[in-house]
Amino acid sequence: MKLHSWNVNGLRAVIRKGFFDYLSREDPHIVCLQEIKAMPEQVEDTFEGYHVFWNSAQRKGYSGTMTLSKTKPISVRKGIGIEVFDVEGRVLTLEFDDFFLVNIYTPNSKSGLERLDERMYFEDELRDFLAELEKEKHVIVCGDLNVAHQEIDLKNPQSNRRSAGFTDEEREKFTQLLESGYIDTFRYFYPDAVDVYSWWSPITRARSRNAGWRIDYFLVSEGMKEKMKDARVLMEVMGSDHCPVELELK
Numbered sequence: 001m002k003l004h005s006w007n008v009n010g011l012r013a014v015i016r017k018g019f020f021d022y023l024s025r026e027d028p029h030i031v032c033l034q035e036i037k038a039m040p041e042q043v044e045d046t047f048e049g050y051h052v053f054w055n056s057a058q059r060k061g062y063s064g065t066m067t068l069s070k071t072k073p074i075s076v077r078k079g080i081g082i083e084v085f086d087v088e089g090r091v092l093t094l095e096f097d098d099f100f101l102v103n104i105y106t107p108n109s110k111s112g113l114e115r116l117d118e119r120m121y122f123e124d125e126l127r128d129f130l131a132e133l134e135k136e137k138h139v140i141v142c143g144d145l146n147v148a149h150q151e152i153d154l155k156n157p158q159s160n161r162r163s164a165g166f167t168d169e170e171r172e173k174f175t176q177l178l179e180s181g182y183i184d185t186f187r188y189f190y191p192d193a194v195d196v197y198s199w200w201s202p203i204t205r206a207r208s209r210n211a212g213w214r215i216d217y218f219l220v221s222e223g224m225k226e227k228m229k230d231a232r233v234l235m236e237v238m239g240s241d242h243c244p245v246e247l248e249l250k
Contacts, residue, residue: 004028005142005216006237006244007105007199011036011043011066017239020045026234028246029070032092032103034144036064055079055092055103064089065103065143071096080129085122093133099224100133104143109164116169119146123173127180134181134221141182141219144199144242149174149184152194153214155206165215182219185231185247196233199242207241218247226250 004026008014011033023031031050039056050068055078057063073094079086085107092103104126109116133139147170151157160166178184190196197212206212218231229248237243 001030001249002026002028003030003032003101003140003142003218003247003249004234004244005032005034005103005144005218005246007034007144007216007240007242009035009037009240009242011038013037014239015043015045019239022237022239022244023047026237026244026246030094030101031068032101032142033066033068034064034103034105036066036089037061038064053092053094055089057089058087062088063105065092065105067092067094067101067103069094073101080125082122082125084118085125090122091126091129095137099138099140099221100136101140101142102130102133104141104145106144106146108146109167109170111164113162113164113167116164116167120169120173123170123177127177130177131180138221138224139182140221140224140247141177142217142245142247144216145174146215147171147174148213148215150187152192153197155195155197155211155213165213177219181222183222183225183228185218185220185228186214186233186245188225188228189231197235198233198245202241216242216245218245220247224249 053067055065075095077093094101148154198216200207200212232246234244
């Protein structure tokens with residue numbers, strides 16, 4: 001089973017740029033999308049072959065998550081019970097027989113770190129939310145988590161020490177999440193892989209130089225370790241400033 005996660009930076013935009021060609025070619029069983037920037041009534045496409053679940057932000061043209069699944073889930077829940085984040089469509093959880101799949105678009109701390117404190121609050125509340133899910137069954141976490149965890153996860157770590165997405169505070173929260181019982185699937189299979197990124201700044205044309213960041217993830221609870229087959233970053237897929245990431249399960 002192939003699971004994909006992709007920050008599309010606008011669902012309507014990525015559809016115009018070949019989203020359905022990607023979907024047909026890769027044929028993932030489940031696709032989690034972030035930053036969809038759309039509401040259901042704004043998208044005419046039917047996503048044939050998939051059950052479609054939306055968690056759009058209340059503010060038009062902003063944030064939001066969406067999950068496509070060939071298998072109908074047992075249950076679907078939106079948000080984590082914290083209004084400031086739930087109105088932005090940040091978290092969408094689908095329950096299947098063997099696991100919960102949590103699709104996340106973590107708030108960006110912003111260039112001046114003005115949202116860092118709020119981001120820290122989100123991280124703590126999210127970790128508590130995941131811990132409650134874990135009491136019922138295993139959990140898969142995916143999405144744009146807006147943090148490069150290690151220096152190996154971005155091209156220029158030294159010059160980005162206090163940049164959003166690479167602050168000590170954000171990296172420590174990610175460490176805490178892993179220590180609570182999760183595996184970074186890509187690093188599990190490829191602990192020393194370099195120059196593998198999932199986001200590139202469009203402002204500096206960083207993609208052509210591969211000066212990127214790995215900020216999109218699949219994490220799984222420790223109990224799912226034996227089910228993991230492979231993890232990939234699909235750097236060749238265009239259409240957004242991010243590229244999809246993949247988890248393959250046995």
